[in-house]
Amino acid sequence: MRAKRLAALCLALVLTLSLLVAPAGAVSFTDMTGHWAREDVEYLAGLGIVKGTSNTTFSPDRKMTACEALLFCSRATGVSAADKAKIAASQAEYLGQTLPESVYSWAAEEMAVCLETGIITPYELESMCESGALLKSISRESLAMYLVRAMQLAPLANSLTSYPMNFADVPAITKTLQPYVYLLSTYGVVKGNESNQFMPQGELTRAEMATMLRRAIDFMDRQGISAELPDYTSYSWSGGVIQSVTSTGSGSYSVSYTGNLTGSATVTITTETPIYENNMRTTPVSLKQGQYIRVNTNSDGTLHSVRLGGALKSITGTVTSIAQNSLTLLVDGATMTLPIDRFTKIQVGERVGGQVLIDPLGGYTDAQCWVDGMGHLAELKLSGGTRETAGILTSLETTSGGYSLVVTAFNGAASRYLLPTGAKVTVNGTEGVVSTAYVGEYVRLTVENDGGNKLSALAVETVSDYLQGSVASVYGSDPTYLSLTSLSTGATASYELGGNNLSVKYNGLDITLQQLASGSFATVQLVGNRVVLIDAYPASVVTRGTVASMTYDLTSVLEVRTADGELISFPLDMSDLPAILRDGKTGTLEQIRVGDSVTVTVRYNKVTTLEFTAQKANASGTIQRVVQDSSGVTIDVADSVGETRTYRVPVTATVTRDGVTTTASALRLGDQVALVVSGDEVLSVQAQSASTAGTFQATVLEVNTDKMTLLLKLSSGDPLVADLSGAHIVTVAGATLTMGQLKLGDSVQLYGSYSNTQFVATLVVRL
Template identity: 55%
Template sequence: MKAKRLAALALTVLMMLSLLTLPAAAVSFTDMTDHWAKEDVEYLATQGIVKGTSSTTFSPDRKMTACEALLFCSRATGVSATDKAKIAEDWAEELKTLLPEEMYSWAAEEMAVCLETGILSRTELKAMADSGSLAKAITRETLSMYLVRAMQLEPLARGLSSYSMNFEDASSISQALQPYVYLLNMYGIVQGNQSNQFMPQGSLTRAEMATMLRRAIDFMDDRGIYAELPAYTTYDWVGGTIAAVSAGTNGVTLLTLESNLSGTRSVSLPATVAVYENNMLSTTSALKVGQYARVNLNSSGTAESVRLGGVLTTYNGTPTSVTADNITLSVEGSVKSLDIDRFTEVQVGKTVGGPELIDPQSGYTSAVCQVDSQGHLSTLQLSGGTRAAGGILTAVESTSGGQSLQVCAFNGETQRYTLPTGAGVTINGVAGTLTSSNVGDYVSLRVSNESTGQLASIAVDTVTQYVQGSVKSFTYSRTVNEITLSDLATGKSTTYDIDPNAVIRYNGQNIVLEKLEKNAFVTLQISSGKAVLVDSYPSSTTTEGVIDSITYGTPTILAVRTAGDSVVTFELDLTALPTIYRNGKASSIDQLRSGDQVVVTVRYNTVTTLETTPQSANVTGTITRVVQDTSGITIDVTLTDGTSASYSVADGVSVTQDGTAVSLYNLKPNDQVAMVVSGESVVSIEVTQGTSTGSQLTGTVLVANNNDKTLMLQLENGTVLTADVSGAQFIGADGSSVYLSKLVAGDRVQLFGSYSGAKFVATLVLKL
């Protein structure tokens, strides 16, 4: 770590040579001859960490102002010159409002480092600037707090419960600052005077500050301490509470981490891994079950370091303010503010990711925060509220509870939403009513985080003109550039002029026009007859995940749960189904099951291919009891190992027998089942052997599978099942002959036959 710091300081020295009159290897000051701090001052000056008051003098006995002390502290952090420049740029505008004008030119860069590394907060800097204390002498006890923060040891100071000191004037040290003084004294960075006094309210000289600074830097180098800056790092990481630690071969340590958001993960730690406890280098012996750990990974995915965060503390509250970098919440009547960074795992609704998921406009109703002993927000779970979505309205239909909308986003994905009766609707900013006349208009949506596809509000823009289609051709490097779109619905082509100042984007990134791809899906914003926005995406996209549910109807909705636990829906037209594969072989939609692994390929808004792989059953047994209530079905199962378990099975879960769909509500005691269970959720059920009973069915044809001799039906109660019609006779209501191959989606039929377990075997099919 020392090499890292010296490399960073070398860059700093190069930037500061104009301020020194001597080469960096031989800095000396005329007023330091025979001074007790000569060695420390001139060493730090050589490293570019401290500067003189002139080219030849250091002024060792001059009192340190608070501003000067803070700048000295910033140089202990080990921040590189490159990062320092970036930090200064990022904080520049805010510092112009915080720092006195006369200080900004020479103090802004290092004051930015102070803010970024936590040496002081915005509030503290503003208070100091407003009171004028930045230009006043700093007390020794106050300097102790800033120096401990610079050394990244404040969490350790805050966690101390005992910090007795033997200074003669220890009782004079402010209670709140005693832990900071204690740490510096314990680590040999501050000492008492000849009378063993700390003199907490006394000022300190530049020489004293330099000596303390060198001791602090030497201690940090020895313990491997440096300021880790989340916003200026890019490496991957995984985090969680340590559930198990075991030794592998060749010095490898096997670490099992559990996160209440992302589940359980195992990480192999090589013998060379650096382990940090209290921000100081430790060993793998510090890895204890129950502690939070963040593992930093290199570009190859190998663990480079582990940062321990102690035991997590959980706070449940109501958010009063949420941004991408901070949350303020009310917890049992008190207000708590927590910073969010890229090392914070975030869950919004059912989606897990990072701070990019946070929508400040969402209006979240509750938050669960887990904070480690370092004060870092490790996990943040936000519930309630809404998320933003938008696109071109392509369909509006009235339903019993409101309206059903279809919206095509700019990336070509088509989503269906429910607009409940009473939800807010504005047309060009004025309260209004959504009608089919708004098809083709741009809509901004607020979608519930808790109810898939349900809208809280919709804003319609009827003024701005948008057009969607595929790029047929375009011209560039002309006086007037043009783009020709092929309308996906009609196939007609239209050419538009491109405004010289138009924004051109591909897959979310700004590009030049000549980089636009032919056949890409594109949305144009038209103003005065010219395209002022050309927003394009690949013509073909794929989504990987697990089939969450299949809701049959017009259209049929396929819901896929992705790796991030978000649910994406796709519309399927049963009269023009995509190509379907199951286990690499051609299949049909009636063979799909919730729980199947799936890759969905979409081209120009239309699902073209479904490639599925079924999951293997992980629970088998015999049903002993079936209870039906408003939430679905609860089944009690005697498992093959002799134990019993109870499972709640929600509507939409695939239930099959002999590979064909049967009704969830036809499950009966004594049915033998093989189930895919994830956590407490039943993903799918296969009836391996069941009881028999006679019956007849009436419903609507969804899929007539002539190859497998089956009919997938939606019964009058909404249940979907697949009937075996391989031995059935087909007749029409008038007695005429009917053929399976002639039945199509939407035909009404009545089936006569019997159940074999939960599977219906028809002997007669009557087309109504």
């Protein structure tokens, strides 16, 4: 850590105007001979952190301005040169408008680091610029606050309730700044003079600043402290409250933790894993039940680091304003503002993810916040309000209580929504009713945040025609034409482009017509017979998430919930199934389980590959009791050593009994079960009953003559795989059939029994 910090400091640092006069050369200054700060000054000069005011002098007794002191503080953070450049670019416009023109050119980059790392707030900087204090000398007590922030110890300072000091002039230290002075004194960064005075209002010299800076950097190196900037990190993470800590030997610990908005997880922390508490390196002894833990992992799944945040505090309030990086609440009549960053887990309705879920115009009414002991917003649940989305109406079906709609977005992703009876419907701005006549039209949806994919309003626009398909070519000039292969018909047709009125986008960004690649998936808007919009995306789109549901039919539907909580539907033609992989091996559709991880590859709006990673059963045993009430099904399961645990099986869980997908209500006393459990909730159940004989009436969905199996849809709607290797196949009239004569959609009656979890048919009658 020390070598890394020193390398970063050596690379970087833009110095104040007074320090730019000359380099330190051999890090020896004529005016430092015999000076008490000589060792610290020359050490920092050797690293390039400080420079002289001339080729030979350092001017140790010159007073530091607030601006100079802040820039010194920025150098304690350990921010790399690469990140510093990115931070400066992101803050350039703001600082150009805020800093005095005479300061911007030499102070902007490190002042940007001050803002990003929390050394100074925008309000504080603006106040200093407006009052002129930025270019005036800084007091020692004010410097203490900025330096503590630079050392990433501000949360610790803010959590202190007492801060006893033995300086002779403690009463002279401003009360609100005493915690900062206390920490610097405790960690040896500041010391009293010969009279044991801190001199809080005293001005700061260049020599004093250099000495304090070296002590601060040395302390941070010993403690392993460096600024962690959420927007400039890329590692994955998960978080929750520690439930248990178990030693696994050799200094390693198994830690189980549960998030309020996510499930439970377990991580093994070794002696090599960096652990931080109060932003300082600590040991596994700090891992304690009830603490919030954030586990950071590299792209290969290895542990990057672990950060402890103390106990979570729950805060509930009314949302007064919100952006993706900030939330303002009214809590018990007082206003509270909480920053939001990528280490904040967010739930909006049923969607759980990151900052991208927040719609500043979402109309959220209430927020439940979980803030850790560091003052960081760890988890946020937003309630109320709506979000807007749009696309092409692909299908419409009547359901109990309303309509089921599938809408295909411009990128080709299809999502299912519920439009309740009585929801507001407009057609071209006028109140209307929904109809299958609008399939293929452009629709704008108002989705309730708290209602899953439930709509509060649907707006249909029929003024323009919309087409979706793949770009075949762009050709001609005056006029120019687009050749598009239709997604629905497969036919290719040409359309005249709208000249100066034409808008062309790719992946949401404006591009020129010449940049539009053949083969792109595109949504095209026509006004009259001319194309006015081409909204294109890559031909192949990859969606990653977890299986939310699987509905089997002649056209089956897979629903996937993405990391940001969006629910996306993928229709699967049973006569032309995509390639299916499960745990890296060839798989079958009926093996899909709710909660499985899945990667879906879509080309031109058709699923071409499904790659599943099964969740492994993490509990098993024999059902001792089944209780069903209005809230669902609860089962008691005895494991192999006789210990009994209770599990709630929600309606969303995948339940398979004797190889047949069913519901939790079909579970029986004595069933042998294997469970996939997350927290207190069961994601899937595989059950084997004592009784193995059965007869079923079903519809053929797939005939696999190589494996001698049928994939069937039972009358209940559930799937069943039957082994026909030893079965006799006949018609109702008694005529013998071969397996190859069974077709998609045939109705059959099966007779047979189970061997383990496989149904083995002895007789198949085609009805």
